Amino acid sequence: MIKKVALLAIVAGLLLSSGVMAQDLFPNKYVKPNLGAVHARWFFYTPAALPFGMAKLAPHTNAYGSPGSWLPCGYDDRHGSIEGFGHFHEFQVGGVVVMPTVGKLKTVPGTVENPELGYRSRFDKKEEHAEPGYYSVFLEDYGIKAEITATTRVGFHRYTFPKTDNAHLIFDIGHKQGESSDVVEAYMAQTGDKTVEGYVITYPEYVKFCQPGGRVKMYFYAEMNKSPKSVGSFVDDKQVVSAKETKGVANGMFLNFDMKEGEQLLMKVGVSYTSIANAKLNLQKEAATLAFDDAKQRAVAEWQKMLGRIEVKGKSEDDKVKFYTGLYHSLLGRGISSDVNGQYPKNDGGVGQIALDKNGMPTHNHHNTDGVWGAFWNLFQLWGLAYPDVYSDYMQSVLDFHKDTGWMHDGEAAGMHSNGVQTNFMGLALAAAYNCGIRDFDIKHAYQAARDNELEYRNRPFGSGKYDLHYFVNNGYVPYKDTTISNGWVFNFGASHTLEFAFSSYAVANMAKALGKKADYKRLINQATFYRNIFDSETKYIRPKLESGEFIKNYNPKEAWKGFQEGNGYQYTWYAPHDIGGLINLVGKDLFNERLDKTFSESQKLEFGGGKQVDSFAGIEMLYNQGNQPCLHIAWLYNYSGKPWLTQKWTRTICNEFYGVTPSNGYGYGQDEDQGQLGTWFVLASMGLFDVQGHSAASPSFQIGSPMFDEITIHLHPKYTKGKTLKIVPTNNSKDSFYVQEASFNGKSLNSCWIPRNDLMKGGVLRLRMGATPNTSWGVATPPPSMTR
Numbered sequence: 001m002i003k004k005v006a007l008l009a010i011v012a013g014l015l016l017s018s019g020v021m022a023q024d025l026f027p028n029k030y031v032k033p034n035l036g037a038v039h040a041r042w043f044f045y046t047p048a049a050l051p052f053g054m055a056k057l058a059p060h061t062n063a064y065g066s067p068g069s070w071l072p073c074g075y076d077d078r079h080g081s082i083e084g085f086g087h088f089h090e091f092q093v094g095g096v097v098v099m100p101t102v103g104k105l106k107t108v109p110g111t112v113e114n115p116e117l118g119y120r121s122r123f124d125k126k127e128e129h130a131e132p133g134y135y136s137v138f139l140e141d142y143g144i145k146a147e148i149t150a151t152t153r154v155g156f157h158r159y160t161f162p163k164t165d166n167a168h169l170i171f172d173i174g175h176k177q178g179e180s181s182d183v184v185e186a187y188m189a190q191t192g193d194k195t196v197e198g199y200v201i202t203y204p205e206y207v208k209f210c211q212p213g214g215r216v217k218m219y220f221y222a223e224m225n226k227s228p229k230s231v232g233s234f235v236d237d238k239q240v241v242s243a244k245e246t247k248g249v250a251n252g253m254f255l256n257f258d259m260k261e262g263e264q265l266l267m268k269v270g271v272s273y274t275s276i277a278n279a280k281l282n283l284q285k286e287a288a289t290l291a292f293d294d295a296k297q298r299a300v301a302e303w304q305k306m307l308g309r310i311e312v313k314g315k316s317e318d319d320k321v322k323f324y325t326g327l328y329h330s331l332l333g334r335g336i337s338s339d340v341n342g343q344y345p346k347n348d349g350g351v352g353q354i355a356l357d358k359n360g361m362p363t364h365n366h367h368n369t370d371g372v373w374g375a376f377w378n379l380f381q382l383w384g385l386a387y388p389d390v391y392s393d394y395m396q397s398v399l400d401f402h403k404d405t406g407w408m409h410d411g412e413a414a415g416m417h418s419n420g421v422q423t424n425f426m427g428l429a430l431a432a433a434y435n436c437g438i439r440d441f442d443i444k445h446a447y448q449a450a451r452d453n454e455l456e457y458r459n460r461p462f463g464s465g466k467y468d469l470h471y472f473v474n475n476g477y478v479p480y481k482d483t484t485i486s487n488g489w490v491f492n493f494g495a496s497h498t499l500e501f502a503f504s505s506y507a508v509a510n511m512a513k514a515l516g517k518k519a520d521y522k523r524l525i526n527q528a529t530f531y532r533n534i535f536d537s538e539t540k541y542i543r544p545k546l547e548s549g550e551f552i553k554n555y556n557p558k559e560a561w562k563g564f565q566e567g568n569g570y571q572y573t574w575y576a577p578h579d580i581g582g583l584i585n586l587v588g589k590d591l592f593n594e595r596l597d598k599t600f601s602e603s604q605k606l607e608f609g610g611g612k613q614v615d616s617f618a619g620i621e622m623l624y625n626q627g628n629q630p631c632l633h634i635a636w637l638y639n640y641s642g643k644p645w646l647t648q649k650w651t652r653t654i655c656n657e658f659y660g661v662t663p664s665n666g667y668g669y670g671q672d673e674d675q676g677q678l679g680t681w682f683v684l685a686s687m688g689l690f691d692v693q694g695h696s697a698a699s700p701s702f703q704i705g706s707p708m709f710d711e712i713t714i715h716l717h718p719k720y721t722k723g724k725t726l727k728i729v730p731t732n733n734s735k736d737s738f739y740v741q742e743a744s745f746n747g748k749s750l751n752s753c754w755i756p757r758n759d760l761m762k763g764g765v766l767r768l769r770m771g772a773t774p775n776t777s778w779g780v781a782t783p784p785p786s787m788t789r
Contacts, residue, residue, distance in 0.1 A: 027307045028300060030317075030324035033130040036666020036673055037077040039614050042066075042178035043333055043370075044673055045075040046089045047130040048148040048155070050299055051306045051331040052367070052390070054282075055155040055271050056089040057148040059137060060097060064109050064172070068181025069205045070420065072616060072670070077663035081120040082137065083109035084170070085148055086177060087155050087271055088218050090335055091370035091420075091675070092204035092413035094178035095186075095218050099170045100159040100265065102142040105254060107170065107234040115141070119170060132307070132328055133299025149296040153282035153340065157267040158292045161259035169228070169265065173200050174235070174251035181205045184215060188253050189245035193227040196253070197276050209486045210417035210463035217273060217345065217414060221280040225266040228255035266292060273414045274351045278339040285340045306331055309386045310683075314709035321661050323686055323709075326679025330382055333675030334394070337414055338366035345415035347405045354400070364396040370675050371411040371465075372429055373421045374629025376694030378680035380429055384436045384695065385761075388720040392438050398426050399441060402449040410465040417463020421565055422491065423500045424465030427453035431507040432695035434514070436757065438720060443515070450508045451520055454501070454527065468494065472501045477533040480544035480552050480563050495534055495544040495563035496630070499575040502531040506578035506787060507696035514698060528787060531576045532586065540587050542573040560620040567620050567630040570599075577633050577692050580640040581786030593641050599623045599634065600650045607668065608658040614670035626658045627671030632681055633692045639703045640692070640783045644753035645739050645774035648706040651685045652738040655708060687712050687728055688768070691757070692784065700757040703784050706738045707768060716763055723763020730768040740778055741771040753779030 033047040048057035061079035063086060074089065084099035099109070101119045110118025121139035128137045136147040145160035161167050174186035181204045188198030199219045207214045232239055233246035233253050240246075246253055257265065268290075270283030287295065312323055338344035342354035342362030354362040372379070383391035402408050409417055410424035427450035433439070434446065457469040462485070471478045471494070478494035478501070485491060509524035536543040536551055543551045544563030556562075557569035564572050576583040584592050603609075603624035610618020610627065619625030624634060635654060638646040659682050660666055667678040684690050688707035691700055712728040732741075743750040746764040760766070 025300065025304050027311070027320075027324045028132050028304050030320045031132050031303070031307070031328045032321055032325050032661065033132070033328075034077050034663050035321065035325045035661055036663065037075060038664040039072045039076065039616070039670030040074070041070070041072055041672060041674070042074040042094060043089045043091060043675060044329075046332065047135040048133065048150050049332065049335070050133065050150060050152050050302050052335050052365070053150055054153045054336050055087060055150045055269070056335055057135070057150050057155045058086055058089055059135060060084050060086055060177070062112055063094065063097070063178045065176050066178050068176050068179055070179065074178045079112050081112065081115040081122045082139065083118075083120045084172060085146065085157065087220065087269060089178065090368040090413060091411065092179050092181075092206050092418045093216055093218070093368060094180035095173065095183070095200040095202065096220050096269070096271070097172045097177055098157065098267075099172070100139070100142065100144050100146060100161070101168045101170060102144065102162065102164050103166055105168055105239065105256075106237075107239055107252065107254065108237050109172075131300070132303035134296050147292070149292065149299050151286040151290070151295055151298065152336070153271055154287040155269040155271065156287070156292050156295045157265075157269070159265045161263055161265065163259065163261040165258045167257040167259045167265070169255040169257070169267075170252060171196070171254070172252040173198060174249045179204065180216070181208075183249050185247065186249060186251055187245070187247045190231050190253070194224045195222065196255075197221040197279070199276060204413060204416075204418060205487070206411070206418040206420060207413060207416045209489070210411075210419045211347075211461070212486060214416040215349065216416055219272045219274065219276045219279045220269055221276055221283055222267055222269040223283065225264075226257060228257055230256045232256075272339050273337045273345040274339055274343045278341065278343055282340050303328070309715045311713040312709040313711040316708075318661050319686065319708050322655070322659050322682055325666070326682040329673060329679040330379055330676035330683065331387070331390075334367050334369040336365040337368045338362060344400070347401065347415050347417070349415070352400060352404060364393045366400055367394055367397040367412070368414060369394075369412055370418075371420050371423070372425050373423055374632060374674075374677055376425060376428055376432060376696070377629070377632040377690075378677045378684065380432055381691055381695060382680050382683060384433070384438065385689075386714050386717075388436070388438050388717050391433055392440055395430055395433050395438070395446070396441050398430070399445055399449060403445070405461075407461060407464040408449050408453050409463065417461065419463050419465045422465045422467055422493070423497060424453055425500070425504055427451075428504040428507040428694065428696055431511040432700070434511050435695055435698060435700050437761075447511060447515055447517070450511060451517070454505050454508045454524060455520075466497075466501065468497055469501065472498060472530065473527070476530050477545055479547040481547060492561075492563060493565040495542060495569070496565045496567065496572050496575070498534050499531050499542065499572060502528050502576070503578050503696065505530075507694070510696065510698040528578060531579070532582070535586050537586070540591060541569050542575070543569060558621055558623070566617065566628050567625065570623055571625065571631050574634045574637060575630060577694060578696050579787035580637060580692060581783065582788030584641055585788065589641060593638070593643060596634070596638060596641065596646070604653065604657065608654050609668040609671060612669045614664070616670065616672045618669065618671060626654055627668040627678065629674070629677060636690050636692050636703055636705065639753045639779070640786065642780050642783070644704070644779040645776060647703070647753070648739050649774075651690075652706040652708065655682055655685055656735075688730070689728075695757070697785055699785075701754045701785055702757055702760060703754045704740065704743065704768075704779070706740065706770070707733065709733075716761065721761045721763070723761060726760055726763055727765045728768070729765055730770050733770045737770045737772045739771050739774045741769045741775045742778060743768045751779065752782050754784040
């Protein structure tokens, strides 16, 4: 191990010179990227990235050789060694990893348990720093200070070395990295004294069954400030000295340098999903003359601007950490896949072109994305409220895909179908955007895409989801029946799909009605009632049905996966978000409330999930699971059942007890934050606003909960709203004083526990007087809107 005493002094100076004090900026200082970074997903921990950036740089502790599915990997806060710094981190997308080393050349990384078997380096957590847009760490085994930052499409590296004539920069391009799965081909070449370039082609696990034969392609072009004295290639631990290119799998290249004490090796890496030429163009346009410190400061400023669209004031520092870290994740996932010139990867493997404006700039961006299962209860509500420009951009991307293929995706990885849950809520997402007045896209095209998503199943590609839609459309429900997909997985989610298809039908029905599509409206609104077809009036539970029309026998509502995706019958019985009034009629109001009471009193004993069990699916066999999407609306249902004070109580309690501020307890214990969904739920709940209907109604509303802060200011977007700001001002608010006593909006008394979204978006002040005991007469006169009044 190299002694580091002298280097630490150099590093301390570098930290100051590089502007790390920017971490004190509001609101960036409240973002803790390591919060929840134990047992986290591949795309979760990417500190050196911009909002929705293509270049997402991050340290890896357990990415190399990963199985490549959806399982947690990449960076785990429990690990003590780093195996490299990756550039691509999206759902089913990963590759191009760089590692600086000193001493004997090694070309395999070693393991978490035995770092010395390869080029990994140990590190001390005290010498690791992460903030929005920047990451640094001291690599103890090599005495190297490593720093990374980024522009939208360019990764920046700065490595400060000890004195050595045996420094190396290792590029691993040919191995599985995170969710990438199998590498089909990887190529890299030295193209100039200080430049290298290449590509990686992979065959991800979800692409294998969503779009057999599809490939994810990643391209890169890198410039350094120093010429290597020699280069070589490798395949695993077999090294070829002086080779200036490599092509194959399990391969990579190494660049060797002489370095002076404290000398810095700087590198910029342009990335693209379309070509090496565009990777180079991205670098030239975004970073040709940009220094590392300037790039870092721009990244910090961009995060400050985006996070600053919502300002919260309060006494609890932990609550602000939870809030802004959640907000950060809502803007971090689902990065763009289009280049500076508007080119993007198409589904057929070709290159598409986004229209350019009068200044020659793309009119929007194309996005990579996991599916949007549950995003109507978090991301879309938040984006519509504070980031409607992002929501619009995202919808434009979905329509690009539809234009290219004739179908909407439910998850896209560099142009390829990568659908994880097969429900496809993109129709609801488009309808909700329309309902919210976000309409700066081709409405005719959007409606056709949304309509077909709910009604059409003939010749539908598996990757577009809803493989069982024909049962729903023709028979009124999806039966309890095994479906074995091409990779051998067995799906049997008929009951949950019935509920979900009914919900999305309602959303698109309202869009059809608004556009005068009477025949479509009639079909879709009828489909919205189909959730009733699997309601068992005897047990008062949603219950899977066989193709014969009979309910399944020996039914245990708490048994997970039996007709229900990532949940159970107890949890999914609450799943008629568009028609909670109708659901209450079916269950009976007293039993409805009795079950709600039991759900939360029992679930609190297990931190509203699976307790302290570190598992992505902890809680799916419980009464309630805050750690997964199907349950995210349930605490808000008291607003519909005449007890809004209990929505106030339980949403506040979940915010306090499920969410934490440590690596191990950020979003439950090792549960799936899922590209911003759980963090965004906290953001909404802590502001006291949420829509159970997911803005699927023609005139969306927000239901009111229990705001956690003393003052919340949302800066409204001038393109989409007439108002400038929306303020939420609770008085007499504290940990023990969380019940709404009275409310007003713009000076007018508010007696309902909900408010039309359109009113809020005009701007103004929502005032809430809070108290330590429930006001059981406030908010009970008129329940929130529901399909069944």
